[in-house]
Amino acid sequence: MHLAIIGYGNIAQSVLRWLAARPVDQLSVLTRPAARKRVQQDKLLSAAAHHVFVTDSMDEMLAGHPDLVVECAGHQAVIEYAPKALKAGVDLVLVSIGAMADERLSQALKEAAIAGGGKLILPAGAIGGIDLLAALSLAGEVAVKYRGTKPPAAWRGTPAERATDLDNLSDMQVIFDGTARQAATEYPRNANVAATLALAGAGFDATRVELIADPAARGNRHAYDVACAAGRFTVQIDNAASPENARTSVATIYSVAREINRKRDPVII
Numbered sequence: 001m002h003l004a005i006i007g008y009g010n011i012a013q014s015v016l017r018w019l020a021a022r023p024v025d026q027l028s029v030l031t032r033p034a035a036r037k038r039v040q041q042d043k044l045l046s047a048a049a050h051h052v053f054v055t056d057s058m059d060e061m062l063a064g065h066p067d068l069v070v071e072c073a074g075h076q077a078v079i080e081y082a083p084k085a086l087k088a089g090v091d092l093v094l095v096s097i098g099a100m101a102d103e104r105l106s107q108a109l110k111e112a113a114i115a116g117g118g119k120l121i122l123p124a125g126a127i128g129g130i131d132l133l134a135a136l137s138l139a140g141e142v143a144v145k146y147r148g149t150k151p152p153a154a155w156r157g158t159p160a161e162r163a164t165d166l167d168n169l170s171d172m173q174v175i176f177d178g179t180a181r182q183a184a185t186e187y188p189r190n191a192n193v194a195a196t197l198a199l200a201g202a203g204f205d206a207t208r209v210e211l212i213a214d215p216a217a218r219g220n221r222h223a224y225d226v227a228c229a230a231g232r233f234t235v236q237i238d239n240a241a242s243p244e245n246a247r248t249s250v251a252t253i254y255s256v257a258r259e260i261n262r263k264r265d266p267v268i269i
């Protein structure tokens with residue numbers, strides 16, 4: 001298998017650490033130009049694959065004909081690179097799924113997938129139960145309410161800083177109440193789960209979202225309720241935060257790992 005990864009941050013490096021136990025044949029990594037030399041020297045790469053290529057050019061990456069591209073670099077990188085990969089006919093795992101809240105970008109990605117033949121794969125990321133939600137939403141209208149809770153530090157550098165004094169919170173506080181579209185747009189590094197639920201279920205405008213800063217939180221809690229004619233269910237996960245990026249839950253890393261296995265294994269679940 002030839003795996004290509006866009007970005008070389010917490011998720012990318014953690015996935016490569018996991019790959020060392022079962023390396024891929026070829027690995028291409030797309031970094032920012034300033035990081036390319038440093039990344040080339042990282043021993044994680046040679047442990048994760050038999051042949052390694054590091055580049056800062058998407059065209060160069062696609063010229064190697066990867067079997068699967070995994071984007072884990074953020075919403076701006078989705079705009080820059082995702083349509084190109086799909087147009088080239090390569091399957092793409094979109095980790096920064098909240099970028100799909102932009103209708104024009106979402107439409108452009110679908111059109112690129114149709115034109116090129118690459119599949120746009122939307123992973124479960126930090127949440128679970130997406131299989132059931134997507135199935136039930138085929139049976140009729142679903143009502144979905146999501147609550148995302150993280151420690152105050154995970155909300156630094158976001159609009160939550162204007163809503164509350166993150167450094168002096170003594171109790172949990174709702175820092176956002178609105179739609180999944182607003183949440184994914186205003187919190188691009190913290191509300192991808194809201195977008196995942198919206199895409200699997202009721203859509204970006206009907207999915208209700210609360211984001212909460214909680215000084216007592218030890219990790220990232222994602223909880224949601226689903227109600228529809230075919231049934232009701234509730235999911236709650238208390239995710240451990242990634243050591244390298246407290247905003248990102250460890251489950252996200254293994255959701256990417258699962259998508260890599262789904263591409264290379266004969267039996268998939």
Ligand SMILES: NC(=O)C1=CN([C@@H]2O[C@H](COP(=O)(O)OP(=O)(O)OC[C@H]3O[C@@H](n4cnc5c(N)ncnc54)[C@H](O)[C@@H]3O)[C@@H](O)[C@H]2O)C=CC1
Nearest residue numbers: 007008009010011031032072073074096125126192245248
């Ligand atoms: N679907 C889900 O449930 C989740 C999705 N995410 C998404 O995954 C993204 C990555 O998460 P982490 O790895 O924890 O973040 P990170 O900040 O540790 O790593 C992102 C890396 O991408 C690089 N990058 C950014 N723009 C780039 C570009 N144009 N070209 C090449 N490299 C670029 C950065 O330099 C950085 O090294 C987040 O920004 C978030 O949008 C994160 C958590 C959960």
Ligand SMILES: O=C([O-])CC(=O)C(=O)O
Nearest residue numbers: 126190191192193248249
């Ligand atoms: O990793 C998580 O806990 C979820 C996250 O950041 C997001 O939804 O963007």
